[in-house]
Each structure stands twice: as structure tokens, then as C-alpha cells.
Amino acid sequence: MIPDRCPAGGYQLTGGFFFRVDPRDGPPFICIDPLGGGNGGQPGGDGPTLMMFPNGDVPNTPVEVLESRYPAVRVERFALRTDGVGPGLHRGGMGVVREYRILEGGVLMQTVTENTRDQLGKGVGGGGTGGQPSIVIRPDSEDEVRLTERVTYFGPLEAGDRVRVLSPGGGGWGDPRRRDPDQVARDVRDELVSVEEAREDFGVVLAADGSADADATSALRG
Numbered sequence: 643m644i645p646d647r648c649p650a651g652g653y654q655l656t657g658g659f660f661f662r663v664d665p666r667d668g669p670p671f672i673c674i675d676p677l678g679g680g681n682g683g684q685p686g687g688d689g690p691t692l693m694m695f696p697n698g699d700v701p702n703t704p705v706e707v708l709e710s711r712y713p714a715v716r717v718e719r720f721a722l723r724t725d726g727v728g729p730g731l732h733r734g735g736m737g738v739v740r741e742y743r744i745l746e747g748g749v750l751m752q753t754v755t756e757n758t759r760d761q762l763g764k765g766v767g768g769g770g771t772g773g774q775p776s777i778v779i780r781p782d783s784e785d786e787v788r789l790t791e792r793v794t795y796f797g798p799l800e801a802g803d804r805v806r807v808l809s810p811g812g813g814g815w816g817d818p819r820r821r822d823p824d825q826v827a828r829d830v831r832d833e834l835v836s837v838e839e840a841r842e843d844f845g846v847v848l849a850a851d852g853s854a855d856a857d858a859t860s861a862l863r864g
Contacts, residue, residue: 650682650689650728650813651764656757658807660715660742660749660799661850665800673712677807678702680727680735683713683769688734691722691811714746724834725767725771726773727766729843730814731821734772736834737809741781750797753777753807758790761810769814770843776808778810778840784849819845819863823854 657676662668677694688799694702696820705717719741727736755775763772779787779796789796799805826846829835840846847858 645767648766649684650730650815651733651762651770651772652681652689652693652812653679653772653810654762654775655754656737656756656777656809657753657754658745658777659665659754659755661752662746662748662750663803664748667845668714668746671712671714673708673715675703675736675740679737679810680763680772680811681765682763682812682845683728683730683732683734683774685732685815688733689812691735692738693735695755700792702710704807706741714744716743716745716750717741718743718804719806723773723811724836726808727811727840728734728755728763728772728814729771729818729821729839730767730769731816731831732766732814732819733771733821734763734812734814734816735763736785737773737775737811739747740807742807744799744803745801745803747798751779751799753789753794753796753845754792755790755794756792758792763810763813765813766815768817770791770818772812773808773810775810778804778806780804781806818843821846823856823859827852827854
């Protein structure tokens with residue numbers, strides 16, 4: 643009803659909870675680690691990154707705090723997820739990638755992933771939809787397992803197992819081919835957008851020096 647004021651859709655709850663209950667395997671613990679993600683692009687600018695569902699009730703847990711309290715779990719990667727963002731005149735905010743290494747046996751896992759089939763991060767006014775959440779056990783191995791149900795129990799995990807959790811980004815606001823080419827070029831230099839995404843999603847062609855090629859971009863968008 644008010645498209646000039648309404649933001650695009652935001653990310654959905656994503657997280658992995660690790661716990662151990664049998665003291666024969668080691669001290670029992672419960673590690674609850676829901677992840678922040680990206681909210682939708684807005685009429686006045688790009689969507690915010692690293693927001694917490696639903697916008698503030700659970701703060702982000704620093705890696706150092708998690709590892710000092712739960713020595714059976716180590717975080718080997720915590721980074722922006724650049725491939726799950728809805729393109730638009732104003733891009734959606736970004737989700738994150740959090741990768742855990744299980745260091746001790748007897749650890750179980752519960753997951754929470756919402757809207758794995760129909761994302762909430764819908765674009766508005768021609769903007770693209772944000773990515774899907776993803777939780778992968780033992781990624782990039784022959785024993786890889788992907789968990790897609792809303793609530794899943796898995797385990798026990800073995801010492802050395804990896805778990806990769808990816809939260810989605812928000813939807814884009816407005817037609818991505820109206821985005822300022824110089825801003826797209828800055829996004830590429832900042833490694834937030836790839837050269838291929840700049841061309842395919844935003845219709846922006848980059849020159850050899852990394853700046854936007856005005857003539858080639860105009861021709862492509864035309």
C-alpha cells in the first residue's frame with residue numbers, strides 16, 4: 643500500500659545449537675548460537691547487515707566468548723555471506739557464514755532453519771530475493787549431510803567433524819539496473835559483489851582499472 647516507504651523482506655531465523663548430556667563423554671553443556679543475517683533494502687539505502695532475528699532479542703556471540711565457555715567447539719570461520727543477497731537499486735543486507743569444528747566426542751546438535759523452500763527475504767519493486775539458509779554437516783566431504791527441516795536433531799558428532807551454518811541476506815529494493823554504476827564498482831572492489839554479478843544482476847561492466855565502464859554499461863542496460 644505504501645511502496646515508497648516499505649522495505650524489502652528480511653532474513654529468517656537460522657542457527658545451530660550444540661550440546662552434550664552424557665558426562666562420560668565430557669562435561670555437559672548447551673551452546674545456543676543463532677546467527678544474525680541481512681534485512682531488506684530500503685527506499686533510502688541498502689539493507690542492514692548482521693541483524694538479529696527478531697531485531698535484537700539475542701545478541702551476536704563473539705567467537706572468543708563461545709570458545710572459552712564451550713571448549714568442545716571451535717569457530718574456524720566467521721564471515722559475511724555475499725552470495726545470498728537480493729540485488730536491487732538498494733541491495734539487501736548480508737547474511738553470515740559460521741563454520742564450527744567439533745573437538746570432542748559425544749556432542750549433539752539441534753538446528754533451527756526457517757523458510758528453506760520459500761524465503762522471507764522477498765524483493766520489492768523489481769528487487770531480487772535473498773538467499774536460503776543452509777546448514778551442512780561435514781561440508782565438502784563424501785559424508786556431507788544437508789539439514790533443511792525447520793527443527794532437526796543430529797548426532798552424535800565425532801571429534802574433527804565440521805558444521806557450516808549460512809544465514810541468508812535480505813531482499814533488494816527497486817530495479818538493480820538502476821543502481822549507481824560507481825556504487826556497484828565499489829561493491830566489487832570491496833569484494834561484496836563479483837564481476838559476474840555486477841554484469842548479470844546490475845548490468846554494470848567494469849573497466850580494466852576496476853571502475854565502471856560508462857559506455858559498455860549503458861549499452862548493456864539498454
